[in-house]
Amino acid sequence: MDIAWMAWTWQTAAFFAFIAVLLAGMTLWELVSPGGAPRHGVLGLDTTRGDRLFISLLGSAFIHLGWLALIDTPLWGASIVSVLFALAVFRWV
Amino acid sequence: MTRTWNNRAWFMVFPVLALVAFNAIIPLMTVVNYSVQETFGNNLFFFEGxxxxxxxxxSSRFHAALWRQFLFTGTILLIEIPLGVAIALAMPRSGPWVSVCLVLMALPLLIPWNVVGAMWNIMALPDIGLLGHTLRQLGIDYNFTRQPGDAWFTIVLMDVWHWTSLVVLLAYAGLRSIPDAYYQAARIDGASHWSVFRYIQLPKMRRVLTIAVLLRFMDSFMIYTEPFVLTGGGPGNATTFLSIDLVKAALGEFNLGIAAAMSIIYFLMTLLVCWIFYTLMMRGQDQ
Structure with missing residues (x-):
């Protein structure tokens, strides 16, 4: 099957592989500790760990876009901020 | 007591997963791939980061389209939500007119988007259209093909005509679900019409109105066909919303990289707003 039209690059493949690994990790976490660990976080929202991953990923996307718009490349700074953001979300949200 | 898990049910989900993979995930991955590359056709791509x-x-062009998009969405929400609630409140609660009103309200929703655009295009023509001709007879210098303000007026009017019915139907469903006991209690307390609306009807409609705002936001934020048929994004770029700008970049100029990057940003904004509305809706439900 010819998938040249999908125009894969190793960078985008690595990105999607990272997302897939995260989802697989979340599945394993759920198997080890079922229930999704629901809690009422600092934002006043009831979240499960799946919600917290979604918020982390969406927030990270906007952090990277904001970094590009306001600071420019390289994006390592945005990635570090995103990891810190995700840790904060998983700890407090 | 130990819980027995039956994982065979997951097999039932596979057809949906396959469908979502083909109509959403694979195209989305492809767009992400395009957004970091340049192409001149023939499946030849060059990485651009x-x-x-x-x-x-x-890009000032993107900022302008985004601003127009938010302005349009904000405008139609500010008109359609209060108007829809007002019409729902004015509709009869029982009797033979209920069906007539519901059918009349549902009619605009049944018309395909491109037909709505074509209808309003013909109706707004300054020389022969019912709306255009009438306005000109009234001494108003109306021409939606040349004046940006008139183009905006026509597009907003068209959207209000097409979609207020949806808000009406949702609000009406919300109103009908309020038990009579609430109204009887309000009558005993001597509550005014405003108090009944403020403290009974509005809180009880909260959920359906959140759904109405969500649906109208998403639809208007992604609007393409109607303004494209009506004005084609003009005059100039006055009604070039995000989706029209995106199609111009992707198909008109064959700038696949820029169009893909725009699509991803557009998608993320839509996702964020969806999540906010969904969270609000779920919170309302819990309360």
């Missing part, structure tokens, strides 16, 4: 994202984020 985040260049297109930088260009889009710094």
């Amino acid at each position: 985040v260049k297109w994202y930088e260009e889009v984020l710094a």
Whole structure:
């Protein structure tokens, strides 16, 4: 099957592989500790760990876009901020 | 007591997963791939990194289209939600007129988007259209093909005509679900019409109105066909909303990289707003 039209690059493949690994990790976490660990976080929202991953990923996307718009490349700074953001979300949200 | 898990049910989900993979995930992956590359056709691509994202984020054209999009969405929400609630409140609660009103309200929703655009295009023509001709007879210098303000007026009017019915139907469903006991209690307390609306009807409609706002936001934020048929994004770029700008970049100019980067930013904004509305809706439900 010819998938040249999908125009894969190793960078985008690595990105999607990272997302897939995260989802697989979340599945394993759920198997080890079922229930999704629901809690009422600092934002006043009831979240499960799946919600917290979604918020982390969406927030990270906007952090990277904001970094590009306001600071420019390289994006390592945005990635570090995103990891810190995700840790904060998983700890407090 | 130990819980027995039956994982065979997951097999039932596979057809949906396959469908979502083909109609959403694979196209989305492809768009992400395009957004970091340049192409001149023939499946030849050159890696460009985040260049297109930088260009889009710094582009005044994108900012203008985004601003127009938010302005349009805000305007129609400010009109359609209160108007829809007002019409729902004015509709009869029982009797033979209920069906007539519901059918009349549902009619605009049944018309395909491109037909709505074509209808309003013909109706707004300054020389022969019912709306255009009438306005000109009234001494108003109306021409939606030349004046940006008139083009906006026509597009907003068209959207209000097409979609207020949806808000009406949702609000009406919300109103009908309020038990009579609430109204009887309000009558005993001597509550005014405003108090009944403020403290009974509005809180009880909260959930359906959140759904109405969500649906109208999403639809209007992604609007393409109607303004494209009516004005084609003009005059100039006056009604070039995000989706029209995106199609111009992708198909008109064959700037696949820029169009893909725009699509991803557009998608993320839509996702964020969806999540906010969904969270609000779920919170309302819990309360």
